Amino acid sequence: MTEKINSFPQVLTIAGTDSGGGAGIMADLKTFQMQKVFGTAVVVAVTAQNTLGVQDSFLMPLELIDAQFTSLAADFKIRTCKTGMLGDAAHVHQVALNLKKYDFGPITIDPVMVAKGGAPLLSKDAVKTVKEELLPLADLVTPNLPEAEVLTGIKANSEKQYPALAHALQEMGVKNVLIKGGHAENELVRDYALLADGTDFWISSPRTHTKRTHGTGDTLAATITAQLAHGQTLSAAIKLGKQYVAKAIAETIQVGHGHGPLNHWVKIN
Numbered sequence: 001m002t003e004k005i006n007s008f009p010q011v012l013t014i015a016g017t018d019s020g021g022g023a024g025i026m027a028d029l030k031t032f033q034m035q036k037v038f039g040t041a042v043v044v045a046v047t048a049q050n051t052l053g054v055q056d057s058f059l060m061p062l063e064l065i066d067a068q069f070t071s072l073a074a075d076f077k078i079r080t081c082k083t084g085m086l087g088d089a090a091h092v093h094q095v096a097l098n099l100k101k102y103d104f105g106p107i108t109i110d111p112v113m114v115a116k117g118g119a120p121l122l123s124k125d126a127v128k129t130v131k132e133e134l135l136p137l138a139d140l141v142t143p144n145l146p147e148a149e150v151l152t153g154i155k156a157n158s159e160k161q162y163p164a165l166a167h168a169l170q171e172m173g174v175k176n177v178l179i180k181g182g183h184a185e186n187e188l189v190r191d192y193a194l195l196a197d198g199t200d201f202w203i204s205s206p207r208t209h210t211k212r213t214h215g216t217g218d219t220l221a222a223t224i225t226a227q228l229a230h231g232q233t234l235s236a237a238i239k240l241g242k243q244y245v246a247k248a249i250a251e252t253i254q255v256g257h258g259h260g261p262l263n264h265w266v267k268i269n
Helices: 024-034 062-075 089-101 126-137 145-152 159-170 216-229 234-250
Strands: 010-016 038-050 053-059 078-083 107-109 176-179 188-194 200-206
Touching: 010 024, 010 216, 024 038, 024 216, 038 062, 038 089, 062 089, 078 216, 089 126, 107 126, 107 216, 126 145, 145 159, 159 176, 159 188, 188 234, 200 234, 216 234
Parallel strands: 010 038, 010 078, 078 107
Antiparallel strands: 038 053, 176 188, 188 200
């Protein structure tokens, strides 16, 4: 029986909590469960949050960040991991140190900067640390349009500039890039993927006009992370992630008074 220990796909989210249950670690763990992988977590921050916004937040002590990483590495066989809300430069740095120390498989960086309700989730001084210390560790980075613009300094006025954003991110050391187009105004939501071998592709889904999109980026990155743990290729994992998120938005559930959560119960083929 010993050879079967740790044989089940195990993944890790490194992020902040959402007391409202729609985003952050809560969204990641729900997504992992639906994708049939075992989810673990390093809690970087705790937020007081609901669908109306973020009311308060607390960053965990740096030594507790280290302790969580050490604890997971001592027991689990984590195949893939992702990051989300990291708070400030010191916490980004500490997470980067631990990702260098432990091999948790391919790393997906979701460079979370602002909550759906507008609250900042990454300090301005931390952007430099993300660019210099975290992005070079990433196998995949999944910024939305505003995040990609902040990271690259390129203002994208149309979808034609998505490849320029992606190439600029690759020049920072990221192997693979997914630019999410949800912030654009088009009726078709188009995302652009640029892979390490130079190949690229677009993925599209009809826009669902709803405020219930809280946790979209977390859920997409978590789905990709889970699918990679199952052995899917990166391009297949990205496409499955897009399919899951589009369906989770379209088949809405009525929770909260503001930017409501996705329907994580949906299933994809």
